[in-house]
Amino acid sequence: xxxxxxxxxxxxxxxxxxxxxxxxxxxxxxxxxxxxxxxxxxxxxxxxxxxxxxxxxxxxxxxxxxxxxxxxxxxxxxxxxxxxxxxxxxxxxxxxxxxxxxxxxxxxxxxxxxxxxxxx
Amino acid sequence: xxxxxxxxxxxxxxxxxxxxxxxxxxxxxxxxxxxxxxxxxxxxxxxxxxxxxxxxxxxxxxxxxxxxxxxxxxxxxxxxxxxxxxxxxxxxxxxxxxxxxxxxxxxxxxxxxxxxxxxx
Numbered sequence: 001x002x003x004x005x006x007x008x009x010x011x012x013x014x015x016x017x018x019x020x021x022x023x024x025x026x027x028x029x030x031x032x033x034x035x036x037x038x039x040x041x042x043x044x045x046x047x048x049x050x051x052x053x054x055x056x057x058x059x060x061x062x063x064x065x066x067x068x069x070x071x072x073x074x075x076x077x078x079x080x081x082x083x084x085x086x087x088x089x090x091x092x093x094x095x096x097x098x099x100x101x102x103x104x105x106x107x108x109x110x111x112x113x114x115x116x117x118x119x120x
Numbered sequence: 121x122x123x124x125x126x127x128x129x130x131x132x133x134x135x136x137x138x139x140x141x142x143x144x145x146x147x148x149x150x151x152x153x154x155x156x157x158x159x160x161x162x163x164x165x166x167x168x169x170x171x172x173x174x175x176x177x178x179x180x181x182x183x184x185x186x187x188x189x190x191x192x193x194x195x196x197x198x199x200x201x202x203x204x205x206x207x208x209x210x211x212x213x214x215x216x217x218x219x220x221x222x223x224x225x226x227x228x229x230x231x232x233x234x235x236x237x238x239x240x
Contacts, residue, residue, distance in 0.1 A: 002199070003188075007173075025169075026218065048147065
């Protein structure tokens with residue numbers, strides 16, 4: 001049974017910040033939705049690139065040598081090994097594309113680190 | 121050098137139908153943008169799931185046992201091996217998530233089959 005996913009409907013299903021939810025899996029890759037506000041933690045992923053696409057709000061990826069700020073309809077790939085700090089001054093909704101099984105805080109484990117990702 | 125991708129700006133760079141353009145690569149996966157209108161061809165991908173996210177317009181994936189119609193903000197994953205026929209009655213802009221190296225017409229080679237995907 002092939003079912004479509006409506007992004008707005010999925011976003012309405014949760015309110016927690018910094019807890020990405022899986023909405024689709026394609027090959028070894030998952031599409032997740034996240035609501036973020038404030039800042040996460042400096043981290044990197046040794047073996048994982050990570051794509052951020054902003055749906056609403058504004059997300060800055062602080063990098064050690066600069067930063068990238070994404071508005072709705074903008075995406076960036078943070079390559080494996082690159083330290084980054086996601087920061088959102090307002091509530092921001094993000095679509096993530098990353099390999100299944102990645103840990104969203106990378107090499108850092110802290111209070112918001114999710115052990116497994118919930119499907120919605 | 122990490123550069124962001126603005127989806128609207130990328131869409132403005134091309135007009136050809138049924139010729140997906142690569143805008144990002146994350147791990148072994150590519151994000152492509154395509155403009156489509158009319159119908160492609162019945163095909164399947166033996167080893168590849170394929171994700172379609174509609175940005176504007178309307179896309180129907182005809183399946184052998186039904187169909188799924190996507191409006192903006194809706195996505196679907198067509199699992200490997202599942203025959204499908206993309207149909208768009210109006211010009212429709214689609215974001216695709218699929219493994220690098222996939223052939224968009226799957227097991228079928230026809231006039232619109234792209235040998236390699238252009239980055240924009």
